[in-house]
Amino acid sequence: MPDEAPPMAALIEGRLDRLGLSPEEASRQAGLPADFLERLAAGRVPPPRGQKLVKLAEVLATSVSYLVGLDPDTPPPPEVLEEEQGSLGLLAGDEEALLRAYRRLEMPQKAAVVLVVRSMAGPEPEPDAVPAKRVARRPA
Structure with a gap:
């Protein structure tokens, strides 16, 4: 069908x-x-x-x-x-499947999905909040 x-x-x-x-x-x-x-x-x-x-x-x-x-x-x-990033091979299989399903939605449904996903993911970290890499020091 x-x-x-x-x-x-x-x-x-x-x-x-x-x-x-x-x-x-x-x-x-x-x-x-x-x-x-x-x-x-x-x-x-x-x-x-x-x-x-x-x-x-x-x-x-x-x-x-x-x-x-x-x-x-x-x-x-x-x-x-x-x-379309998926067509460039930049997405994982599950991301590509999610994107294909998202594209079939109408605009109001897309907006609702984005709101739900953003609320589930929580706040985005501040750019300055990225933890610094630890460098192991060798004994002198």
Whole structure:
């Protein structure tokens, strides 16, 4: 059973219709695989982020904010402009799984998850509070 299409897919489809672009051509112009928008609409890939999202917005002659479901004149949330670290192989397996699940959430759910995780993790240490390394001294 395929996942549910993200809201972004419907917004992209509307822009494609308005511009007379095929999903394949828009994907290619944005530097994405030719079948990316089809897979996005089927809920088989997460929405693009970072420069891929910026480029897709340019190809569709709209704003990143519009594509993520916000007022087009509002600045986009910083997290959608961050590059996907998981695709760079920088995350452990459990972190990657958590990130994939997080990406399937809507913005209000994401905000709630962040609040819960921050409260569970406790306060972040102050930069000056990092313990100094102990150096073993040799007897003279």
